[in-house]
Amino acid sequence: MATIPIVVKHQGTKYDIEVDPESTGEVFKFQLFSLTGVEPERQKILVKGGQVKDDTPMSKFEFKPGQAIMMLGTPSQEVLARPKEPIKFVEDMTEAEAAQQEGATPAGLTNLGNTCYLNSTLQTLRAIPELQNALAKYEPQSASTAGLLPPLDLTKQLRELYKYMSETQEAYVPHAFLTALRTAFPQFAERSRTGHGFAQQDAEEAWSQIVTQLRQKLRVKDAPDTPETSFIDKYMQGEFTSQLECDEPAAKEGGELPVTSKETFLKLNCHIDANTNHLRDGIANGLSEKLEKRSEALGRDAVYTKTSKISRLPKYLTVHFVRFFWKRETQKKAKIMRKVTFPLELDLVEFCDDKLKGMLVPVRDKVREVRKDEEDIERARKRRKRNATGEDEADIPGGKGAKKEDKKDEKKPSTSADGDVEMGETYKTDAEIDAERDAALLAAKKELNALIDPSLAKDDGANQSGLYELRGVVTHQGASADSGHYTAYVKKTAPVDAKTGKRKEEDGKWWWFNDDKVSEVTADKIEALAGGGESHSALILLYRAIPLPSAEGTTE
Structure with a gap:
């Protein structure tokens, strides 16, 4: 069948185009894309007899030669550019480069004989990026002033441990750190009473001792002209x-x-x-x-x-389930097996004094309002995307049964005698609707930013909303602190988008660190750690203050 010449009007410009009646709307949209630069999914083509959809046969519209139709839509702002650096394949990467790629499995830690309590503690503390950054800048004191040989500096050994772990996907052997820990705290060098080797220890005690050492040694500065402060005091106290x-x-x-x-x-x-x-x-x-x-x-x-x-409230909050107590009959630490549930998002405002509560409540409530707006916008975009593929038409803006508020002030276009479309009122394109909603959302984020009390805004190591998200869990399996097994769960961090520089949306999955074995698990595994028996139950929770959107619309 011969092609039919028609005219497409778009933003004051007319385009001559040949339509193949045997093709589909998808082909036609790509023809317009090559002329206008408007991506197919952003096009709205108004034709007598309905809109042009991807699977619509073009023969349906019975075009006449020279007939004029209208297209609405604007191109996205994304610009394709040549990569700044040549593409490098995984096979050609070093071990360190491969370990830092998106989706790379993090390194596990080898169990050196009842050291699972330490491995799980180290993996969970590693979930604090600010800690890793501060450790990378740490310079130990000289042996003459510190009173310790450099290899026995626990903070230095933690710096080296995390550095090596970031450069491999294989299990790492933490010999040096374990030696430094046992030197600083001889309790962790206790020998087993029931056999050869070292005794099992309490992960909470290891956590507390490591944090105490970091509090004394690891210091940070907000600016070159400001005094140093303890990293722990700033972020975890x-x-x-x-x-x-x-x-x-x-x-x-x-x-x-x-x-x-x-x-x-x-x-x-x-x-x-x-x-x-x-x-x-x-x-x-x-x-x-x-x-x-x-x-x-x-x-x-x-x-x-x-x-x-x-x-x-600190930016990073540690919560300890007091599950172990001294049992005189057995002369051992026994475990409370009771099931205690915990949330993935924790609101601590109710436990704050009146002064802090007065600062946090307006911010917390605005955060929830902004979140709802973001969810509504994302839901509307997904509905439009389904509409573009002809799915779920009754539940999309502009589809059958759609609510009028999806697109304001729109009227059905009339058609002139020559088949051209006469607009009674200008339609709003999807891009324009998105722009309006994004502008309203940005205004709400700016309002949220203005609600932060100045004294809290200056304290970037504090929680400014009272809301926390769970980032890590140390678990214990068994009935006694002197036995059993410890593991750690750490939430996966979303990678940074190379184009925008912004962090992508997280997939909600977690890494499970079982000594040298590392596997990916879903969030329902975390909810099962409430306890109630000798199976894995949460012992230490690491929460992080939820990131707040800045006045520029990005997330801090």
């Missing part, structure tokens, strides 16, 4: 405002006033009792405690209640 008050009314009547104090913390404890079902219950238990001390008003010892509220 919180603060309590506590009130101590006697339980007996007679003390108050005798003039004894509650005592208010401030103290720092490096982890929140989740205390587990018969009523603890969720992480929130355990944290609440840990913020209220009873103690006995002398009351001057009563002239004797009395019971006091210490109630704590959080007055600073």
Whole structure:
């Protein structure tokens, strides 16, 4: 069948084009793409008898020679460019280059004899990118001033360990770090009482000792002209405002006033009792405690209640499930098996004091509003994409049964006698609708940025919304701290887009580090770590403050 010459109008320009009646709308759209630069998925072609879709036979429209039709749409801003660097194939990469590629499996750690407690701790701490950056800049003191030989500097050995792990996908043997740990803390060199080799240790104790060493040695500067501060104090230390008050009314009547104090913390404890079902219950238990001390008003010892509220939330929050206790009968640390669930996203605003709560609540609420807007926009774009392929037409903007608000102020076009389209009102293209929604979203993000209290905005090592996302979990399997097995789960970090420089969306999957074995698992595996038996249960949780969108619309 012969082609038919028609005219396509687009943004004031007319294009002569030959239409093959035996072809499809997809072919026609690519013809227009070559002329206008508007990608096929961004084109809206208005023809008497309906829109041109990819699978529409062009014979359906019965074009007449010289007939004019209209196309709406604008090209995207993406520009194809030649790669700045030549493409390098995996087979030609070094081991270090291959280890740093997108999707590369991270290195595991070899078990050197009951060292799973250490391997799981190291893998979870490695999930803090700021820690790795600070370690890369760390320079140990000389042996004469530090009192230690350089190989025994725990912070230096951690720097070297993470450096080597970043350059391989094979299991790494942490001999040097283990030697430094046992030198600094001889408890980890304890020999097994039941056989040869070293004894199993508590991962929480290893975590605490490593963090304590880093707190003393690893320091960072916000700017060249600012003083140094401890990395741990900046990123992992919180603060309590506590009130101590006697339980007996007679003390108050005798003039004894509650005592208010401030103290720092490096982890929140989740205390587990018969009523603890969720992480929130355990944290609440840990913020209220009873103690006995002398009351001057009563002239004797009395019971006091210490109630704590959080007055600073760190960017990285450690939560410890207090599952182990000393059992006199067996002279061992026994394990509390109770199931305690925990969220992938944690809201700690309710545990903050009134001053901090007043700063966090407006930001937290705006974050949730912005998230909903982002989800709505993404959902609308996906519906339009399905519409372009003819799927789910009743549930897409502009399709049958679509809501009027999907496209505002639109009217059906009329057709002149010569078949040309006469527009009563200008249609909004998908690109224009996207631009309007993106502008509204950017305005909301700027409003969110303005809500951040200036004192919090200056503290980039603090949480500015009260919301956290789970990034790592240390687990324990077994009934005793002196036995069993530790592993770690770390959430996969999305790679950076080479074109935009922005981080891509995460896929929600996790790495499971079981000593030298590393495998990818889905989020439902994390939800199964609530405990309830001798299977793997969470012992340490590492949360990170959720990233906030900046005033420029990017994520900080």
